[in-house]
Structure formats: structure tokens, C-alpha cells
Amino acid sequence: MGNTNLVRTFGGALFATALLFAANLSAADEKVEFPQASQHAVLKQRVGLTDIEVDYSRPNKNGRVIFGTLVPFDKPWRTGANQPTKIKTSAPVKFADKEVPAGEYVLYTIPGQNQWALVLSKNLKAQALTDHKPEDEVARVTAKPELALAAPAETFTIGFEDLRADSAIFYLEWDKTRVPVKVTTHDVEKVMQGIDATIKSGKAEPAFYYNAGSFYFDQNKDLPQALKWVDQAIEKNPTAYFMQYKKAQILAKMGQKKEAVAAAEKSIELLKANPNPDETAIANSKALIDSLR
Numbered sequence: 001m002g003n004t005n006l007v008r009t010f011g012g013a014l015f016a017t018a019l020l021f022a023a024n025l026s027a028a029d030e031k032v033e034f035p036q037a038s039q040h041a042v043l044k045q046r047v048g049l050t051d052i053e054v055d056y057s058r059p060n061k062n063g064r065v066i067f068g069t070l071v072p073f074d075k076p077w078r079t080g081a082n083q084p085t086k087i088k089t090s091a092p093v094k095f096a097d098k099e100v101p102a103g104e105y106v107l108y109t110i111p112g113q114n115q116w117a118l119v120l121s122k123n124l125k126a127q128a129l130t131d132h133k134p135e136d137e138v139a140r141v142t143a144k145p146e147l148a149l150a151a152p153a154e155t156f157t158i159g160f161e162d163l164r165a166d167s168a169i170f171y172l173e174w175d176k177t178r179v180p181v182k183v184t185t186h187d188v189e190k191v192m193q194g195i196d197a198t199i200k201s202g203k204a205e206p207a208f209y210y211n212a213g214s215f216y217f218d219q220n221k222d223l224p225q226a227l228k229w230v231d232q233a234i235e236k237n238p239t240a241y242f243m244q245y246k247k248a249q250i251l252a253k254m255g256q257k258k259e260a261v262a263a264a265e266k267s268i269e270l271l272k273a274n275p276n277p278d279e280t281a282i283a284n285s286k287a288l289i290d291s292l293r
Helices: 002-029 187-201 206-218 223-236 241-253 257-272 279-292
Strands: 039-047 050-058 085-089 093-095 098-100 103-110 116-121 137-143 153-161 167-175 177-185
Touching: 039 153, 039 167, 050 153, 098 137, 116 177, 137 177, 187 206, 206 223, 206 241, 223 241, 241 257, 241 279, 257 279
Parallel strands: none
Antiparallel strands: 039 050, 050 085, 085 103, 093 098, 093 177, 103 116, 116 137, 153 167, 167 177
16 A cells, blocks of 8 residues: 555656646747837828828937937938838828829838938838839929927827828928928818718708808818808707807908808807806807907
8 A cells, every 4th residue: 555655756756847847948949029119100190081190210319419420411311110111091192292093102211311212112112212213213302491499309200290181291300300291181181072062952951051151161261162062051050059050160260250250159158048057168158259359
């Protein structure tokens, strides 16, 4: 019996040792992922009705002199680290003054002390601008760098600002340098064509007329037409205070102050008829009235 227990104990120890050894092998075989010094980023921005996506990496300054040293002047740069930067657009855009079809492109830049070149290429497989052929180039534009930023950017950044219905400022920023380029879509024309087609179809609802009038007001297009559409919406929604306020805004922009004040006062009247009036909306109408007197 003693020998049997000894064998069992020895066998159990061997089994436990084997399991531990296997576990150690498994742990050694596991892939250890280390963070990259230059982090990967994907930026998605809608400009009007157009979606723009930028895929790039973000190196840090780390106390280095960037442009003119780390990134030489007058030589192609992949505009980030690790991999070339890519830009994808869901619809055609103007990149500065160049028309660019919808699609995906590689962005290269050529930094200069007083001027940068930005190049969009359709060759997505190349790793450097020198690998591209002239026919790969979709657009090449120039931009003036803004130097000596008040707060130096530690991490390389690509972004969008000044977002409008059909444009935005696309910018690159690192250290004390900022490079802006205007990107323009064709969305305003597209929306105007859609408005025209819907109205001609005879299927436009009151809310559509209000939205169409608001769009024309925002884009400063044919204000008399915008007023007509908002009036058509009000006919079907006489208690909609926000429609009266929009009418007041349009009239004010047209210079018809007396009529604008009357519409704003009507908006306030409708708001106060509500048991729980929107005080912010009332204040907006009052501010408009004050600005016209």
C-alpha cells in the first residue's frame, strides 16, 4: 500500500510539473504588443454632406527641432510617421483650388520655410513620394505656413476647423508651425438642386418649406424666396414660434425692420401662450427686436 501511495504522489507531481511547463510555454508564445512611439489615429469629419476621413500617425516633438531639421525643408515628407497619411472623401471636393474626385488618396507634403506643397496621389501602395509616377498625382497645391504658434503643438495633429455647409479649413500642426488649406464641397449646389426638384414635384411638406427657407437664409441665397417658403410653412403651422422667429431673421437681413420686429413679437406671443415657455427662445427674439430699434 505504501508503494502505491508513493507512485501516486510521484505521478501527481510529474503531472503538475508538466502543466506548469506547458503554461510557461503558452505564456512565452503569446504575442506581447508594445505601444508605438507615434500613435495611429483616424479622424472622421463631415463637411456639409461630405464625409472626409484621415488615417495618419502622430509623432511627438520630444524636445527636437522639427521643421528644417528632423523634417528637412524642400524634401518630400509622408506627413506623419510609420506609414504615409491617407485621405478618403465620400464625394468630390476642391482641395484649395484643385478639383479632387471622390476616393482615397495618399497625402504627401514638401515643407518649405515660406511655402508648403501638398500632394494627393492615387498610388496607395507606394511608401514614398519618389515611388509615385506623374500620372499618380491627383492634385498639388501650395499653402503658406503660419509660424510661431502661441502654444507649440507637442504632438503632430491634423484637423478641421471653421466648418461650414460647404467648406472647412483642413490644417496640419506641429511644433510652432501650422499649415491651413481650404477644402470646399459641392453640397450647397446639391441641396439647392434637391430643393428645386422637390418643390417641382408638388410633394413638399410644410416642414420642407421651412427647412428650405432656413437653408437659403443661412447661405444668404435669394432671401425673398426664403421668406416666401417660410410664409408657406407658417400657413400650415400658425402656432410654430420658431417659424415666426426665422421669418423675423430673414426680414431683418432684408432690411425690413418694422416687419421683422412684428414677426419677432409674434414669436414671443406664441411662446408665452405655452404653460412652460422657452425662456431662451424668448430672450433670442427680444435680442433681435433690440438690435432693430
